Amino acid sequence: MNGGWRRRLAQRSVVSAVLALLLLPPGMAWGVESLKFKPGFNLFKVQQEVQLGKENAEQIDKEFPLVTDPQVLRYVNDVGRRLASFAPYNNSEYAWTFKVMDSPDINAFALPGGYIYVTRGAIMVVENEAQIAGVMAHESGHVVMRHGTHEISQALLAQAPLAILGGILGQTGSITAQLAEMGLGLGVNSILLKNSRSAESQADEVGTYILYQAGYDPHAMARFFEIIQKKYPEKTIQFFSDHPVPENRIKAVDSEIPLLGPAKEWKTNSPEFEATKERLLSLPAPPTTTPAPPPSARSSGPPPLPSSRFIRFEGKGFAIDYPDNWQVQQNEDAVALIPLGGIVEEAESGTAQAYGTSISRFQPSSSRRGNWGLIDATQELLDTMRLSNPNLRVIKQDGLKLEGRPALSTLLETDSPLQGQKERDLLVTTRQSDSLFSLIFIAPESLFDAYKPTFDAMLESLELR
Numbered sequence: 001m002n003g004g005w006r007r008r009l010a011q012r013s014v015v016s017a018v019l020a021l022l023l024l025p026p027g028m029a030w031g032v033e034s035l036k037f038k039p040g041f042n043l044f045k046v047q048q049e050v051q052l053g054k055e056n057a058e059q060i061d062k063e064f065p066l067v068t069d070p071q072v073l074r075y076v077n078d079v080g081r082r083l084a085s086f087a088p089y090n091n092s093e094y095a096w097t098f099k100v101m102d103s104p105d106i107n108a109f110a111l112p113g114g115y116i117y118v119t120r121g122a123i124m125v126v127e128n129e130a131q132i133a134g135v136m137a138h139e140s141g142h143v144v145m146r147h148g149t150h151e152i153s154q155a156l157l158a159q160a161p162l163a164i165l166g167g168i169l170g171q172t173g174s175i176t177a178q179l180a181e182m183g184l185g186l187g188v189n190s191i192l193l194k195n196s197r198s199a200e201s202q203a204d205e206v207g208t209y210i211l212y213q214a215g216y217d218p219h220a221m222a223r224f225f226e227i228i229q230k231k232y233p234e235k236t237i238q239f240f241s242d243h244p245v246p247e248n249r250i251k252a253v254d255s256e257i258p259l260l261g262p263a264k265e266w267k268t269n270s271p272e273f274e275a276t277k278e279r280l281l282s283l284p285a286p287p288t289t290t291p292a293p294p295p296s297a298r299s300s301g302p303p304p305l306p307s308s309r310f311i312r313f314e315g316k317g318f319a320i321d322y323p324d325n326w327q328v329q330q331n332e333d334a335v336a337l338i339p340l341g342g343i344v345e346e347a348e349s350g351t352a353q354a355y356g357t358s359i360s361r362f363q364p365s366s367s368r369r370g371n372w373g374l375i376d377a378t379q380e381l382l383d384t385m386r387l388s389n390p391n392l393r394v395i396k397q398d399g400l401k402l403e404g405r406p407a408l409s410t411l412l413e414t415d416s417p418l419q420g421q422k423e424r425d426l427l428v429t430t431r432q433s434d435s436l437f438s439l440i441f442i443a444p445e446s447l448f449d450a451y452k453p454t455f456d457a458m459l460e461s462l463e464l465r
């Protein structure tokens with residue numbers, strides 16, 4: 001119980017309080033206006049969003065085993081759709097389709113437009129209906145806050161002016177294909193499924209709100225997260241890689257609950273939930289082998305070819321032109337110029353650049369002795385690169401001049417982070433005061449010739465200071 005809502009009531013006459021309640025849309029009396037959530041910037045029309053979700057759901061349904069038992073499906077859809085009917089910012093276009101992945105893992109995710117998946121493992125570990133409802137309410141939170149398309153919209157905005165984007169997304173046809181054309185092919189799946197910490201807190205907040213409105217114990221969602229973290233730490237990695245844990249999750253949820261309204265007789269369980277669990281137990285065990293890499297590790301096609309229009313990048317001690325459909329990523333040590341979709345996710349090392357240019361400075365160990373040579377320093381750099389690329393092979397090495405300075409051009413072959421492909425790298429090195437200035441031009445072997453004119457033009461534009 002809490003003082004806030006009581007105080008609010010006490011300040012008004014009973015009549016005006018009742019009137020206020022009547023004037024508000026059903027389900028909105030307490031919660032939404034006292035909470036902070038609101039969907040973020042978005043370029044997608046709801047229809048396009050649903051279409052994008054549908055296309056990706058079809059892909060997932062093809063690649064992952066699903067529970068097809070009608071009793072189980074009826075149950076999750078009954079619970080899920082009832083929850084959705086209490087969701088803020090709901091839209092009649094949303095599909096609200098709930099599916100069960102036939103996997104012992106504990107996981108759940110939502111695609112834009114209301115395509116929600118929970119695993120069989122998740123249903124088996126929850127203690128009651130309120131907890132699985134909590135998981136579905138959290139996922140519904142991602143849907144109505146439009147987290148997936150919000151992220152894509154941000155990525156698109158970084159790439160092109162709003163006016164152009166409006167036109168591109170206004171076309172009909174496959175949204176996934178349109179995004180792939182814009183270089184977001186690889187990005188879509190990973191963007192759609194990977195949530196940020198702030199998106200997580202928001203989904204928690206909205207999920208808790210939905211649970212409360214639907215009459216469930218609103219603590220149930222946070223309780224579920226607690227259970228899997230404590231009891232099944234080995235199974236939680238997958239879940240929390242898609243749903244990073246917001247700080248103080250339980251505390252945040254607990255402090256929200258009093259804002260939702262008075263405590264009620266909350267529903268925690270149902271005979272239907274127990275029957276569904278039993279039904280799942282009676283079905284053949286789920287396939288234990290992981291059938292496919294997670295969607296985020298798949299590339300759905302190469303980035304668009306480099307634009308012939310260039311932008312100037314001013315770095316520390318250098319400047320270079322790069323195609324205007326590439327992006328800049330930089331940290332203290334390096335600058336990467338990358339086409340959208342040019343970064344590939346790898347199982348072991350996180351992400352790797354498969355296309356574009358990487359610029360950095362290398363400190364050869366011989367530089368401490370003062371007098372050092374370009375060839376030896378380049379060799380030392382190659383040895384360092386070989387530590388993470390054991391199959392790195394030098395094809396040929398030539399001398400050249402960069403703005404009058406002696407430089408080395410080294411053509412390399414190695415394994416591409418794109419599965420099963422070879423990569424071609426052109427390493428260009430020159431001395432810049434006490435360090436080795438290096439540029440690496442990167443493309444899969446099959447596309448290197450297509451990228452070569454761009455690489456040459458970039459090198460031509462290089463200015464060292």
Ligand SMILES: [Zn+2]
Nearest residue numbers: 195200203243
């Ligand atoms: Zn989440």
